[in-house]
Amino acid sequence: MxxxxxxxxxxxxxxxxxxxxxxxxxxxxxxxxxxxxxxxxxxxxxxxxxxxxxxxxxxxxxxxxxxxxxxxxxxxxxxxxxxxxxxxxxxxxxxxxxxxxxxxxxxxxxxxxxxxxxxxxxxxxxxxxxxxxxxxxxxxxxxLTASCQSDQLRVMFCEDDVIKPDTSPLPGRQQANQTLSCQLGEMRGRFGLVDSPLSLVLVTSHGNRQSCGVAMRTLRSRGVTMDEAYCLAGAPRGPIVSLLQPHFLLSDGCSGMEE
CATH class of the missing domain: 3.40.50 (Rossmann fold)
Structure with a gap:
């Protein structure tokens, strides 16, 4: 109940x-x-x-x-x-x-x-x-990251369901991911380039800088502009997460920070 x-x-x-x-x-x-x-x-x-x-x-x-x-x-x-x-x-x-x-x-x-x-x-x-x-x-x-003292909400986007090209019909979680990313992008667009209370960061785990650029353009086409972007080219994302300290990470379905 x-x-x-x-x-x-x-x-x-x-x-x-x-x-x-x-x-x-x-x-x-x-x-x-x-x-x-x-x-x-x-x-x-x-x-x-x-x-x-x-x-x-x-x-x-x-x-x-x-x-x-x-x-x-x-x-x-x-x-x-x-x-x-x-x-x-x-x-x-x-x-x-x-x-x-x-x-x-x-x-x-x-x-x-x-x-x-x-x-x-x-x-x-x-x-x-x-x-x-x-x-x-x-x-x-x-x-270690969610509890960091900060006046700025930091959200990290990973690839997979968040940035892959649209397909039809979309699985439920992929659709939810894309909907939320668009909502966050719309919020971020309310503020200027500096002194924003919301920061969006893109991390691509695989591929080269070109694939990272494709991911950024895909997100931008949905109205989601990144503050920062990182191409890991197969490297573990743990070190960049420790450095950037996002409050949470968005990926396919459910994500932790340790991958």
């Missing part, structure tokens, strides 16, 4: 335009003894970066509707028993979370569907695989 509670402290986003991002409460908050607020988890800084993008978008245009809409999902039984503590912690830190979804572990994919989630973020490999198998785009968060 899934129970969803709206956060009355936050203005609700336009359901037809918002980019819905779901993240697990275990990723956002660290358990703390006592009855006080929870500590900051792996995804805490990431949520602040998403929020910064929203704030800057609204500064540019107060009627902007293309915004991040964050849903906090709680499957942990102990945390569900202290749901007020989660809501209080959110209020304490000033996090812009629109909805709280409480559900059993076996029902969390139903929660993703009910909330029309575009991207699911988690530190749990099993949850990531379940979401991916349900057709929901997901990213496995790396503790």
């Amino acid at each position: 899934v129970s969803t509670v709206q956060n009355t402290d936050v203005k609700q986003k336009d359901a037809d335009r918002a980019v819905v991002v779901a993240v697990t409460s275990r990723s956002v908050f660290e358990p703390e003894p006592g009855d006080g607020v929870y500590g900051e988890g792996v995804a805490f800084k990431l949520l602040q970066a998403l929020q910064k993008v929203n704030e800057r978008l609204l500064e540019e245009n107060p009627s902007e509707s293309l915004l991040f809409d964050v849903v906090l999902i709680t499957t942990d039984t102990e945390q569900q028993q202290h749901s007020n503590r989660i809501i209080t912690s959110t209020r304490h830190y000033g996090l812009e979370i629109s909805r709280f979804s409480f559900c059993a572990e076996e029902d969390f994919t139903e929660s993703l569907v009910q909330n029309h989630v575009h991207l699911f973020l988690t530190t749990d490999q099993h949850e990531a695989q379940q979401a991916s198998q349900s057709g929901v785009l997901c990213a496995l968060l790396d503790p």
Whole structure:
């Protein structure tokens, strides 16, 4: 059973335009003894970066509707028993979370569907695989990069479903990837070349500079312009990820940072 509670402290986003991002409460908050607020988890800084993008978008245009809409999902039984503590912690830190979804572990994919989630973020490999198998785009968060202090949201695009030429019909996850990339590209286009709260980086793992150029042109044809691009020509992407420290990586289905 899934129970969803709206956060009355936050203005609700336009359901037809918002980019819905779901993240697990275990990723956002660290358990703390006592009855006080929870500590900051792996995804805490990431949520602040998403929020910064929203704030800057609204500064540019107060009627902007293309915004991040964050849903906090709680499957942990102990945390569900202290749901007020989660809501209080959110209020304490000033996090812009629109909805709280409480559900059993076996029902969390139903929660993703009910909330029309575009991207699911988690530190749990099993949850990531379940979401991916349900057709929901997901990213496995790396503790060292997702938690980096930054006012700029950094998203790394990898090849495969994100940049391959369009085919018809598109598999669900490939379509979801391309839709999200276009939404991020549209957001990025709201800002200038410098001082943007959102940075998009392309990494091609295989091929030469020419194939990287093809990938950039493919993305540009969809309205997605990269801030940076790197051609690895078969080299592992771990070192470049460690250097650039993206908050999350977009690839086919579900991705981690370690590949």
